[in-house]
Amino acid sequence: MRQFLTVISFMLLTIGAFAGFSNLGIPQIEPAPPPVEEVIDLGSMNMEQFIALGDRIFNGKGTCTLCHNSLGRAPDLGQIGTNAQARLDDDRYAGDAADIEGYLSESLTNPSAYVVVGFGKAGSDDTESPMPSTSGGSIALSDPELAAVIAYLQDKGGLEVTVEIPTDVEVPEEEPAEVASGEPRAPFTTFQELADEFACEACHTIGEEAGDLGPNLSAIGASRDAEYIRRAILDPNADIAEGFDEGMMPDDMGEQIYAIELEIMVDFLSQLK
Amino acid sequence: MNTNKKLLSYGILATLVVGLLAAFGGTDLSAAFAAGEEVAATTGGYGPAPVTTAADYPSVAGANGRLVVWIVAQLHLWFAAFVLAVPIFVFIIEVIGMRTRDKRYDDMAYEFIKVSITAYSLTAILGGLLLFALILFYPHLFGYLSTIFSDSMFYYALLFFAESAVLYLYYYGWHWLQGGVRKWIHLTLGLLLNAVGTGLMLLANSWLTFMMSPAGVDAAGVFSGDSWAAIHNFLWNPINIHRFVANIAYGGSIVGAYAAFKFLTAGTDREKAHYDWMGYNANFIAICALLPLPFAGYYLAAEIYAYSQQMGITLMGGIFAWLFIIQAVLIGALFLSANYYLWCGMGRSDGAKRYHKYIKYIAIVLIGAFLVWFTPHTLVLTNSELKALGGPHHSILGPLGIMPAKNTAVNTMIIFTFLSFLFYRRSNKVAVVRWERAGNIAQVALFAAGIANILFLGIYHGYFTNTVYKVAASIPQVMTTFVVIVTSLVLDSFIYRGAKDVGPLHWGRIPDRAQYALFLLAVAFTWLMGLMGYIRSGIRQHWHVVDIMRDNSADAFTPTLGYAANVVSIAAIIFLTMVIFVFWIAQVSSTKTLPSGYWKE
Numbered sequence: 001m002r003q004f005l006t007v008i009s010f011m012l013l014t015i016g017a018f019a020g021f022s023n024l025g026i027p028q029i030e031p032a033p034p035p036v037e038e039v040i041d042l043g044s045m046n047m048e049q050f051i052a053l054g055d056r057i058f059n060g061k062g063t064c065t066l067c068h069n070s071l072g073r074a075p076d077l078g079q080i081g082t083n084a085q086a087r088l089d090d091d092r093y094a095g096d097a098a099d100i101e102g103y104l105s106e107s108l109t110n111p112s113a114y115v116v117v118g119f120g121k122a123g124s125d126d127t128e129s130p131m132p133s134t135s136g137g138s139i140a141l142s143d144p145e146l147a148a149v150i151a152y153l154q155d156k157g158g159l160e161v162t163v164e165i166p167t168d169v170e171v172p173e174e175e176p177a178e179v180a181s182g183e184p185r186a187p188f189t190t191f192q193e194l195a196d197e198f199a200c201e202a203c204h205t206i207g208e209e210a211g212d213l214g215p216n217l218s219a220i221g222a223s224r225d226a227e228y229i230r231r232a233i234l235d236p237n238a239d240i241a242e243g244f245d246e247g248m249m250p251d252d253m254g255e256q257i258y259a260i261e262l263e264i265m266v267d268f269l270s271q272l273k
Numbered sequence: 274m275n276t277n278k279k280l281l282s283y284g285i286l287a288t289l290v291v292g293l294l295a296a297f298g299g300t301d302l303s304a305a306f307a308a309g310e311e312v313a314a315t316t317g318g319y320g321p322a323p324v325t326t327a328a329d330y331p332s333v334a335g336a337n338g339r340l341v342v343w344i345v346a347q348l349h350l351w352f353a354a355f356v357l358a359v360p361i362f363v364f365i366i367e368v369i370g371m372r373t374r375d376k377r378y379d380d381m382a383y384e385f386i387k388v389s390i391t392a393y394s395l396t397a398i399l400g401g402l403l404l405f406a407l408i409l410f411y412p413h414l415f416g417y418l419s420t421i422f423s424d425s426m427f428y429y430a431l432l433f434f435a436e437s438a439v440l441y442l443y444y445y446g447w448h449w450l451q452g453g454v455r456k457w458i459h460l461t462l463g464l465l466l467n468a469v470g471t472g473l474m475l476l477a478n479s480w481l482t483f484m485m486s487p488a489g490v491d492a493a494g495v496f497s498g499d500s501w502a503a504i505h506n507f508l509w510n511p512i513n514i515h516r517f518v519a520n521i522a523y524g525g526s527i528v529g530a531y532a533a534f535k536f537l538t539a540g541t542d543r544e545k546a547h548y549d550w551m552g553y554n555a556n557f558i559a560i561c562a563l564l565p566l567p568f569a570g571y572y573l574a575a576e577i578y579a580y581s582q583q584m585g586i587t588l589m590g591g592i593f594a595w596l597f598i599i600q601a602v603l604i605g606a607l608f609l610s611a612n613y614y615l616w617c618g619m620g621r622s623d624g625a626k627r628y629h630k631y632i633k634y635i636a637i638v639l640i641g642a643f644l645v646w647f648t649p650h651t652l653v654l655t656n657s658e659l660k661a662l663g664g665p666h667h668s669i670l671g672p673l674g675i676m677p678a679k680n681t682a683v684n685t686m687i688i689f690t691f692l693s694f695l696f697y698r699r700s701n702k703v704a705v706v707r708w709e710r711a712g713n714i715a716q717v718a719l720f721a722a723g724i725a726n727i728l729f730l731g732i733y734h735g736y737f738t739n740t741v742y743k744v745a746a747s748i749p750q751v752m753t754t755f756v757v758i759v760t761s762l763v764l765d766s767f768i769y770r771g772a773k774d775v776g777p778l779h780w781g782r783i784p785d786r787a788q789y790a791l792f793l794l795a796v797a798f799t800w801l802m803g804l805m806g807y808i809r810s811g812i813r814q815h816w817h818v819v820d821i822m823r824d825n826s827a828d829a830f831t832p833t834l835g836y837a838a839n840v841v842s843i844a845a846i847i848f849l850t851m852v853i854f855v856f857w858i859a860q861v862s863s864t865k866t867l868p869s870g871y872w873k874e
Contacts, residue, residue, distance in 0.1 A: 003537045010789055011849055014796045015842050022599050022838030031592045031831040034815035034824075066586045073586070122579070130582045136492060137820040139583075 054152025081157025191268035222273040322494025322822035330826040338410030339828035349399035358524025359389040364463040479504040494821040511576040525559030530795035533788035545781035605643035610790040617787035622701035624775030645682035677735030702772040712768040723757035803841035
């Protein structure tokens with residue numbers, strides 16, 4: 001019986017150790033709840049809000065950033081403005097689009113129409129894309145949502161936004177679970193709120209917060225003027241401080257913050273002397 | 274499918290439902306199940322996948338449906354894996370006994386199958402419970418799946434009866450079918466038992482892989498009527514291969530735990546020797562299956578990624594990424610305990626001292642490789658964690674987190690585990706061939722070249738190519754490992770041809786603590802299977818059938834890893850309690866009590 005109890009205790013301890021590690025040694029992340037069907041109130045939306053809606057879908061429901069990110073799983077869309085026309089003109093293009101808007105639309109619903117070299121399914125010789133159609137399956141973007149993403153991509157690529165906000169969308173009679181107005185978030189009003197939101201202090205030392213992946217900004221105002229700081233935020237690779245690597249800081253800050261927030265950051269940092 | 278079969282299938286299901294309705298009179302199951310039949314009644318027999326609301330998931334006696342189905346399915350799977358694996362290696366051991374005419378093998382094979390016979394009943398009971406639970410808590414899903422798989426469910430039931438019949442003949446006829454032609458008949462029964470068991474597994478696998486990679490249906494879920502297309506879906510074969518190999522490793526580990534317990538409680542040296550030998554063989558089976566298992570798992574993950582890049586990224590780079598850190602701990606425990614048992618087992622031979630000096634180096638390499646496997650790359654972090662780490666991945670250790678580094682680590686672990694086995698195999702032998710030294714030099718060169726190639730492939734593809742080509746090293750690395758193992762085995766068999774034994778092997782001369790390595794192996798396998806089963810199912814997220822039938826129940830959300838680990842732990846404790854019962858029953862069946870004066874003389 002003693003042996004039996006020893007063995008049982010050993011097994012329970014082993015299971016307890018595995019469970020303990022899973023509970024205490026691993027961060028308990030609450031996965032996002034299942035997506036709810038949204039009803040988009042397009043009637044009161046202007047183009048800026050429509051683009052913001054596309055931004056939100058691109059980074060959320062559309063799950064685009066799972067692959068279109070800096071890890072290189074899918075083509076970088078940062079240069080879509082210059083690449084779109086070239087791809088449309090490429091001999092390998094197998095779609096029916098006549099313009100960039102059509103090309104972007106086709107890329108979302110029929111990604112194999114043009115596959116960037118090196119990004120095709122294994123063995124397909126870059127003729128078949130691993131990307132699913134975003135209008136079906138588990139992503140299932142509606143037509144207005146697709147249009148919003150196209151508007152966002154055009155804006156992100158510095159292209160003229162040619163998409164029109166759909167006006168003939170039927171609103172279901174049921175009470176929607178959540179109404180997405182496309183309303184952008186409220187701007188932050190202090191530098192600290194912005195620093196917390198964008199985790200600036202993970203890399204930069206600013207006052208007491210110490211990160212060492214980027215330059216120390218505790219006295220940046222003493223050596224750099226406001227213009228330099230503004231450029232460093234919007235185009236961080238324009239000037240690289242000695243001892244630091246290019247490409248470490250996100251180059252899309254200009255798309256993530258409002259103009260007023262940019263000025264709050266520039267003002268605050270300029271005064272650090 | 275002809276009407277009679279369909280009627281029979283629905284008849285069986287209807288009987289079950291009526292029974293359940295009688296048991297749970299307060300729930301409105303009849304209406305819910307009728308909806309499942311409606312699916313079959315429309316558009317020539319096949320309608321679209323049901324669109325459900327939260328109200329379509331019955332609440333029964335206040336129980337959490339997902340939890341009940343989760344635990345019962347997991348228990349069923351553990352037992353099924355065990356009872357499908359045991360006949361595979363029982364058959365192999367019986368063949369070895371027949372060829373060598375060493376009765377010890379035949380006795381051991383019989384003891385293995387005896388242990389699994391009660392487990393077989395429990396597997397069937399748990400399978401029935403799972404069916405009940407699915408019909409009770411997920412009637413629309415079950416109705417939809419049974420419409421598509423009515424053919425295979427019918428054949429599954431037939432195979433189940435066949436499995437029972439062959440198993441009983443095989444087990445109860447063991448001592449009857451001995452010698453000459455009778456032994457051949459018995460072996461044929463063993464082969465048939467395995468064929469039927471594998472057929473059962475393949476059919477059940479097709480149902481769950483259909484839920485991950487549906488085929489034979491259109492975008493709305495309307496079944497084309499092609500049953501083979503639904504069965505032969507994209508992830509069917511990857512799961513079949515992975516489960517087949519994993520089941521053998523798992524079965525070996527459970528039987529090893531049985532032998533370990535019997536060893537610890539043995540009253541005589543002879544018993545100790547027998548159960549030591551049994552534990553060694555069980556561990557050998559488990560290791561043989563464990564070595565290719567990471568590759569089978571890698572193939573499955575690669576196929577999931579190939580089927581759906583989204584699902585693949587959710588699996589490896591999304592919310593489940595942290596889970597692979599837990600998996601690394603468990604796999605590390607498996608490899609270390611399997612090796613530790615081998616090292617302790619070298620004490621059975623007086624000639625093992627020659628190899629003791631190498632053990633510490635193997636241990637260091639195994640731990641180093643485990644730590645590389647354990648190192649995460651990019652993880653979901655809070656701002657404070659991001660600050661503490663200095664970025665999304667550690668500046669020095671981060672590069673070890675990428676897949677090429679992990680592939681390099683696992684191939685290294687496998688090669689060094691094989692080296693442990695090679696030392697064990699050599700420990701009681703003295704080579705007599707004149708070219709022994711040259712042969713050993715060739716062995717060293719083979720291992721050195723293999724490891725150098727694995728390292729080169731991992732480093733080159735991992736750090737000197739772009740992301741798309743980073744995993745290109747995996748296949749050549751696996752092939753290198755495979756070539757090293759096979760070539761080394763062949764070479765060693767020639768070096769030790771006609772070798773002399775150092776002395777008799779002292780079965781039973783192994784410390785008690787080595788038996789705990791076998792317990793650890795069994796518990797870690799059980800827990801790992803539970804965890805990986807959760808991942809496989811969890812990557813469907815809020816879909817019953819991916820992209821076809823959405824889960825709209827209140828439990829459609831993905832729980833935290835801690836919650837999942839707790840459920841797996843509770844299920845593992847229930848399972849191990851039931852296994853102890855199975856072992857106890859096997860022991861009781863061979864115990865006789867002779868009550869004096871009770872019976873008339």
